[in-house]
Amino acid sequence: MGNGPKAVAVAEGVTVRYGTTTALDGVSLAFPPGVTGLLGPNGAGKSTLLSLLSTARKPRSGTVTLLGEPATGRLRVQRLRHRIGVLPQSFGCYPRFTVLEFTEYAAWLRKVPAARRRERAREALRLVQMERYADRRMGALSGGMLRRVGIAQAVVNEPALVLLDEPTVGLDPAQRVGFRALIKELGDRCAVVMSTHLAEDVAHVCDRVCVLLDGTARFTGTVAELCALPASGDTEISGTAVEAGYLHLAGAAAAAG
Numbered sequence: 001m002g003n004g005p006k007a008v009a010v011a012e013g014v015t016v017r018y019g020t021t022t023a024l025d026g027v028s029l030a031f032p033p034g035v036t037g038l039l040g041p042n043g044a045g046k047s048t049l050l051s052l053l054s055t056a057r058k059p060r061s062g063t064v065t066l067l068g069e070p071a072t073g074r075l076r077v078q079r080l081r082h083r084i085g086v087l088p089q090s091f092g093c094y095p096r097f098t099v100l101e102f103t104e105y106a107a108w109l110r111k112v113p114a115a116r117r118r119e120r121a122r123e124a125l126r127l128v129q130m131e132r133y134a135d136r137r138m139g140a141l142s143g144g145m146l147r148r149v150g151i152a153q154a155v156v157n158e159p160a161l162v163l164l165d166e167p168t169v170g171l172d173p174a175q176r177v178g179f180r181a182l183i184k185e186l187g188d189r190c191a192v193v194m195s196t197h198l199a200e201d202v203a204h205v206c207d208r209v210c211v212l213l214d215g216t217a218r219f220t221g222t223v224a225e226l227c228a229l230p231a232s233g234d235t236e237i238s239g240t241a242v243e244a245g246y247l248h249l250a251g252a253a254a255a256a257g
């Protein structure tokens, strides 16, 4: 995944430490438009990388470039944040807010002009098929509905970059299928970076994939390239083939060290 001019987000040589734990160790990755999956075991550094791309955290060393600008300087970072959408693993919401109020509130936080907030909130809810629940209180939503509103709040500002941390966790199989279609659609509009543990998600949704192991990037390429990694050279894309490619990399990493 070269740092071509089309990359919406670029991390170059980023290192993040929490005390004595090195969560990311000199990682260089570029994220073009379309959906990129971040695959890796627990603790590999996926959420940490997303927190760098969202500007919530700064790297100890290395640089992050977002929408062609360095993610440094308070005012520039604030401006960049308004063009980024984030769905964290769990997001806080006010249970007494209605779905529409909550989505409009997210638009206000991202500095969507007052005259456009209502219209943008309704559009985002339409995208996630939650418009008919606009007046329902957030505290009365099911887990799947809450995730949908989570996506709506992430896209309400028409972001150029959307960051999704394990967006399909906790969804039932039917909801997951619907969600995959939604994320794919988002990928047609902007750059989406999505962390997941599910090989099926990667096979169905992602254009590209990055594999993180122990805080380092071990693979970046198309999903077909990941599937072709094991000796078989299989280029068919499926959850099983993604899993085989991933296990091939994890096995090689374990053997090396």
Ligand SMILES: Nc1ncnc2c1ncn2[C@@H]1O[C@H](COP(=O)(O)OP(=O)(O)OP(=O)(O)O)[C@@H](O)[C@H]1O
Pocket: 018, 019, 021, 022, 023, 040, 041, 042, 043, 044, 045, 046, 047, 048, 049
């Ligand atoms: N706030 C923190 N304080 C201390 N250590 C942390 C903190 N956040 C993450 N870590 C450590 O950094 C490493 C990377 O964590 P991170 O959450 O980025 O991994 P992940 O790939 O997202 O994991 P998971 O798949 O379990 O969500 C892990 O060793 C984790 O224990």
